[in-house]
Amino acid sequence: MTRRRAQKKLAVWKFASCDGCQLSLLDCEDELLHLAGRIQFAHFMEASSALLRGPYDLSIVEGSITTPRDVERILEVRRRSKFLVTVGACATAGGIQALRNFADVKEFISIVYARPEYIETLTQSTGIANHVHVDYELRGCPVNKRQLLEVIVAFLVGRRPNIPAESVCVECKERRTTCIAVAQGVPCMGPVTQAGCGAICPAYGRGCYGCFGPKEKANVDALVADWRLNKSVSEDQARRLLHTFNAWAEPFRSAGCSPGVGPIRKDLCD
Amino acid sequence: MSSVSDLVGRCFRVSSDVLGLLIRTLRDDGYIAIGPRKVGESIQLEVLDSAEDLPRGWGDQQDAGTYRLVRRSDAAYFGFNLGADSWKKWLDPNRKLLWRAKREGESWEVEQAHTQVRRMAFIGVRACELAAIKIQLRVREVSRLQSNSTDTNSSALSAEVSVEAPEEPFLVGLNCSQAAATCFCASVHTGPAFASGCDLVLTEVLNDDDHYFLIQILTKRGARISxxxxxxxxxxxxxxxxxxxxxxxxxxxxxxxxxxxxxxxFSRRLEHSHWDDVAARCLSCANCTLVCPTCFCSTVEDTSDVQNAVAERWSRWDSCFNLDFSFIHGGSLRSSTRSRYRQWLTHKLGTWHEQFGSSGCVGCGRCIAWCPVGIDLTAEVKYLSQATR
Structure with missing residues (x-):
């Protein structure tokens, strides 16, 4: 008779984010009870107020680092976690809020808040890996719940998760979507974006907007050159396409700042 | 007609509504009829229920990186060129379950996946497409022989066991009535003329006062249907x-x-400066290999479920443009886009000859039209012919 090992402890942490990614975990309705049978939800505030102390075997981190307090807290999370996985565009690339990185955050504060002196914030929104060692990054805005489940299940059995690093185009072909860039002239970020979403947007005639971030060796400059030349995309439109949820992720970031596309402020692109 | 087999080798005229009868006859004979169908903004190869499903009156305009469906001024049934789909999606589907293991107490029960063998009839196969189908069959045969000679004891868990050879599909060839700007079958000798290999070959004749088909009957089963x-x-x-x-x-x-x-x-041009030039434009998105009718690479994925009670092995299309394709212990062999494009082109047009006895390119031009940035292999080969800059 094999001895039953103690259940591994799972913790979910939130930084600057919309909660959509951790909600994907609660969205795993059919699988959630089975998962609860194999891993202990030790710290998951969106699911339960019963919080167990660490250390945690697996920490899932959502959100970006935007305040001095975040910087301290992520160090503490890392100390209490054996394996740390970031989920979503915020945690891996700074998220949509990293658009502030291209502008002067003090100006925003003075415009938005009645009492700017109460606001304590960093000038940049950055991903978790900029601050602590990250064991695995899961992309998406939000993450795909099947991929999230795959990462947790793979962790539990000790195998490499099946998370392909290929382009969204591969998923379009898999679901038999005709390429909308070629057949309709739609500027689509699919060829430079990592797969994982299941190529949802092109299936509905909308260009991929890169919410899973750049694929490996993403040749964004060549894609933008084609938009400008063959798809009547203006400088401003090209910048807007690149400046979304993964604006701060290279090479979206440098392409969004390159001549012919133009940043909001060139000096803030580096 | 005294006997059906007397029809073999002969050519007849048939009225243009023969297509409905052809589809019905094939279906009555137990075939799944598959052919061109307008799906969204392109023509795909899908199951046909009747001649109504054919994209009658539609044409297309294609060039490097662009494809547009256009309305024709006539009612031609086959007035279009190739779409992104090729027959490989039916002969070698994108995802295949190889085996499944279920936990039974302390051990695992492994069951082979049983692919349902379907009798398929392909309607409207162009000459270049037929060449591609033949190449894919040869690739499969060579791979089978190689795996038999090297892999004797691990076959129980290999892909080979569960892949059942499908019955040769019933092929209704179609002589092209026009070429797209991306076509170059004539220069690679795969078309536009048919040699042999189809059961029937259709030629659509459409002029001011007439619309009919010429039907060439090439096999016995073709004669039986006709x-x-x-x-x-x-x-x-x-x-x-x-x-x-x-x-x-x-x-x-x-x-x-x-x-x-x-x-x-190609062996003399492995370090040609033009590879860098292509790499500067190439997105390594894999579109060219996915639309190529002869690209056959696949990868194997193992999955396990949440309860750790079911494990599965799946085969799915892969591409030499994907980083993980060349992943071995320690990393990927081809991390640069330059090395990936070079691998694809030198294999497709060069080393394919050594491996399978022919070129891997049939001149269908899909990789040119469906490259999002319009990279054209015929142009790249011209540049490679020039001296290294």
Whole structure:
């Protein structure tokens, strides 16, 4: 008779984010009870107020680092976690809020808040890996719940998760979507974006907007050159396409700042 | 007609509504009829229920990186060129379950996946497509022989066991009535004329006062199906018409691919500066390999479920443009886009000859039209022919 090992402890942490990614975990309705049978939800505030102390075997981190307090807290999370996985565009690339990185955050504060002196914030929104060692990054805005489940299940059995690093185009072909860039002239970020979403947007005639971030060796400059030349995309439109949820992720970031596309402020692109 | 087999080798005229009867006869005979169908903004190869499903009156305009469906001024059934789909999606589906293991107490029960063998009939196969189907069959045969000679004891868990050879599909060939700007089959000798290999070959004839098909019956099973049609004796000029149409399609092709000694050509150009030039434009998105009718690479994925009670092994299409494709212990062999494009082109046009006895390119031009940035292999080969800059 094999001895039953103690259940591994799972913790979910939130930084600057919309909660959509951790909600994907609660969205795993059919699988959630089975998962609860194999891993202990030790710290998951969106699911339960019963919080167990660490250390945690697996920490899932959502959100970006935007305040001095975040910087301290992520160090503490890392100390209490054996394996740390970031989920979503915020945690891996700074998220949509990293658009502030291209502008002067003090100006925003003075415009938005009645009492700017109460606001304590960093000038940049950055991903978790900029601050602590990250064991695995899961992309998406939000993450795909099947991929999230795959990462947790793979962790539990000790195998490499099946998370392909290929382009969204591969998923379009898999679901038999005709390429909308070629057949309709739609500027689509699919060829430079990592797969994982299941190529949802092109299936509905909308260009991929890169919410899973750049694929490996993403040749964004060549894609933008084609938009400008063959798809009547203006400088401003090209910048807007690149400046979304993964604006701060290279090479979206440098392409969004390159001549012919133009940043909001060139000096803030580096 | 005294006997069905007397029809073999003959050419007849049939009225243009023969297509409905063809689909019905094939279906009655137990085939799944598959052919061109307008799906969204392109023509795909899908299951046909009747002739109503055919994209009648539709044409297309294609060039490097662009494809547009356009309405034709006539009611031609086959007035379009190739879409992104090729028959490989039916012969070698994107995802295949290889085996499944279920936990039974302390052990695992492994069951092989049983692919349902379907009798398929392909309607509207062009000459270049037939060449591609033959290449895929040869690739499969060579791979089978290789795995038999090297892999004797691990076959229980290999992909080979569960992949059942499908019955040869019933092939209804179609002589092209025009070429797209991306076509170059004439220069690689895969078309536009048919040699052999189909059961039936159709030629659509459409002029001011007439619309009919010429049907060439090439096999016994082709004759059996055609015996249901109202076959009118063809006149001498009908065969000449087919030759004229084929010659016209051939002459209208502007792109060409001519490499006299391909293996040598590429082995001498592995360090050519033009590879860097292509790499600067290439997105390594894998579109070219996915639409290529002969690209056959696949990867194997193992999955396990949440309860750790079911494990599965899946095969799915892969591409030499994906980083993980060349992943071995320690990392990927081809991390740069330059090395990936070079691998694809030198294999497709060069080392394919050594491996499978022919070129891997049939001149269908899909990789040119469906490259999001319009990279054109015929142009790249021309640049490679020039001296290294």
């Amino acid at each position: 015996s249901q049609f109202e076959l009118q004796t063809s006149i001498a000029d009908d065969l000449a018409h087919i030759d004229r149409q084929v010659a016209q399609v051939s002459d209208s092709q502007s792109r060409q691919l001519n490499i006299s000694n391909p293996v040598d050509f």
